[in-house]
Amino acid sequence: MEPTMLPPVEVVELENGFRALLVERGPLPVVASLLWYRVGARDERTGETGVSHFLEHMMFKGTTRFPKGQIDLLTSKMGGSNNAFTDNDSTAYYFAMAADRWETALEIEASRMRECLLDPHEFAAEKNVVLEELAMGEDDPWRPLYQATESLMFQVHPYHHPVIGYRQDLERLSAQQMRDYYQRHYGPNRAFLVVVGAIDRARAAARIRELFGPLPKAEPRGEPLAEPAPSGERRAELRTPHSVVRLCIGFPTCRMGERDDYALDVLSHHLGNSKNSRLYRRLVLRDELVTDVSVLNETRQEPGSLFVLCELRDGAEPARVERAVREEIAALIDEGVGKKDLERIRTQIRASFLFQDEAVLDLAMKLARFEAGTPGGYRTLETVLPTYDSLTGKELRAVAAKYFDFHRAAVVWALPGRPEPAAKPPRVAKAAPARPPARGHQTKPDTKAPAKAAERAKRQGKHRAKGRASSPAKGKRA
Numbered sequence: 001m002e003p004t005m006l007p008p009v010e011v012v013e014l015e016n017g018f019r020a021l022l023v024e025r026g027p028l029p030v031v032a033s034l035l036w037y038r039v040g041a042r043d044e045r046t047g048e049t050g051v052s053h054f055l056e057h058m059m060f061k062g063t064t065r066f067p068k069g070q071i072d073l074l075t076s077k078m079g080g081s082n083n084a085f086t087d088n089d090s091t092a093y094y095f096a097m098a099a100d101r102w103e104t105a106l107e108i109e110a111s112r113m114r115e116c117l118l119d120p121h122e123f124a125a126e127k128n129v130v131l132e133e134l135a136m137g138e139d140d141p142w143r144p145l146y147q148a149t150e151s152l153m154f155q156v157h158p159y160h161h162p163v164i165g166y167r168q169d170l171e172r173l174s175a176q177q178m179r180d181y182y183q184r185h186y187g188p189n190r191a192f193l194v195v196v197g198a199i200d201r202a203r204a205a206a207r208i209r210e211l212f213g214p215l216p217k218a219e220p221r222g223e224p225l226a227e228p229a230p231s232g233e234r235r236a237e238l239r240t241p242h243s244v245v246r247l248c249i250g251f252p253t254c255r256m257g258e259r260d261d262y263a264l265d266v267l268s269h270h271l272g273n274s275k276n277s278r279l280y281r282r283l284v285l286r287d288e289l290v291t292d293v294s295v296l297n298e299t300r301q302e303p304g305s306l307f308v309l310c311e312l313r314d315g316a317e318p319a320r321v322e323r324a325v326r327e328e329i330a331a332l333i334d335e336g337v338g339k340k341d342l343e344r345i346r347t348q349i350r351a352s353f354l355f356q357d358e359a360v361l362d363l364a365m366k367l368a369r370f371e372a373g374t375p376g377g378y379r380t381l382e383t384v385l386p387t388y389d390s391l392t393g394k395e396l397r398a399v400a401a402k403y404f405d406f407h408r409a410a411v412v413w414a415l416p417g418r419p420e421p422a423a424k425p426p427r428v429a430k431a432a433p434a435r436p437p438a439r440g441h442q443t444k445p446d447t448k449a450p451a452k453a454a455e456r457a458k459r460q461g462k463h464r465a466k467g468r469a470s471s472p473a474k475g476k477r478a
Contacts, residue, residue, distance in 0.1 A: 017189030023196040031102035031197030032361035034094040039185040042158040050165015053086040063111040089301040099198035110211035123175040149250040152410035157227040187218025196364040245312040246414040256299040257374030263399040268295040336397040
């Protein structure tokens with residue numbers, strides 16, 4: 001089959017390792033710029049978990065050229081928007097601007113790449129915001145369940161710890177520790193830029209060379225500890241203050257962009273991502289054991305995971321639910337995906353994939369995800385849809401058998417009934433004033449589907465959610 005057409009991309013490469021992807025696109029006079037750092041939670045050392053996300057907050061608190069408040073003020077005055085997110089592998093900052101003023105975003109990014117102030121007073125104030133964000137996430141019923149499952153799956157690799165970090169690490173973190181982390185990791189050789197919209201590519205390339213060319217390099221990225229193969233099924237049980245029983249099953253999988261990744265997308269759709277899926281028909285419609293069920297294929301730059309998530313009906317027996325899930329997975333391995341179901345799933349994936357080309361920011365995010373996450377970079381996009389189309393029923397059965405192995409799985413139940421905490425002595429000092437919520441935090445409860453709730457729980461601390469933020473979902477996910 002013919003490869004998927006890519007928009008014309010001009011690649012600008014500088015001697016210090018910086019790289020930019022420029023896409024000139026009209027007719028609307030808007031530009032999206034996205035600066036992507038190959039720095040994330042996987043780069044954190046013992047005792048500094050959460051520093052990547054915390055640093056993301058501090059990158060908006062002033063540079064030598066743009067004092068505190070100026071980045072957001074300039075963006076607002078020019079009628080644009082900005083935001084950022086941190087995940088396991090990356091941290092990204094993005095702007096959407098009118099075409100006649102977007103170069104201000106380049107000036108801001110060049111300044112804060114190596115000249116972020118990291119003022120100790122601002123650091124102390126923002127630490128309270130981050131800790132409050134962590135506390136808000138702890139109220140989400142899916143977050144502790146997802147993190148417990150991920151921690152069981154990754155016991156050596158740094159994916160073991162949450163992106164937002166551990167409270168003890170954040171409380172102990174100093175401004176100097178953050179500065180050391182910033183100087184080690186933030187530099188042109190650890191970043192790339194994507195610009196999409198109504199630009200003059202020659203002018204943009206010249207401006208990029210002028211602003212980013214003189215910047216000194218950061219340290220090269222190190223290799224994390226490899227996760228050894230699991231030697232058996234791992235199980236855990238959580239007691240929570242919530243009244244609903246929930247289940248999360250995690251299977252270790254592959255890296256983003258590998259052929260198996262595409263097969264797992266199809267299998268996750270067929271297993272649990274629609275009302276036509278196996279688990280929905282069995283658990284929701286036929287047996288009436290759960291209110292909803294979803295499957296999430298979460299591949300990354302290191303080996304990923306696939307999660308099965310269930311929210312049980314009141315009175316449903318957990319053992320019966322787990323047995324039904326195991327039976328449907330065994331049936332999937334044995335029977336595979338039927339031709340009609342495979343065509344329907346391909347159509348859904350194709351529509352979602354192509355829809356992400358509509359807005360300039362979505363296209364920039366899509367290009368960046370593949371540039372950062374796959375060995376072939378953004379050019380991998382040319383082969384995405386042909387790869388889905390080439391998957392056969394036999395291959396899908398083989399991939400299901402390879403990864404849906406409960407001897408390699410982590411199974412975690414969240415059950416109502418958190419034990420009462422031990423009595424604490426009365427406090428003598430006055431209580432501190434209530435801390436303000438995270439600036440612009442817009443996350444709201446989402447009970448429509450476990451996968452959506454799990455996505456939100458997983459991303460607690462990954463967004464500087466200010467206004468209406470775009471999702472950093474992978475470009476090819478349906």
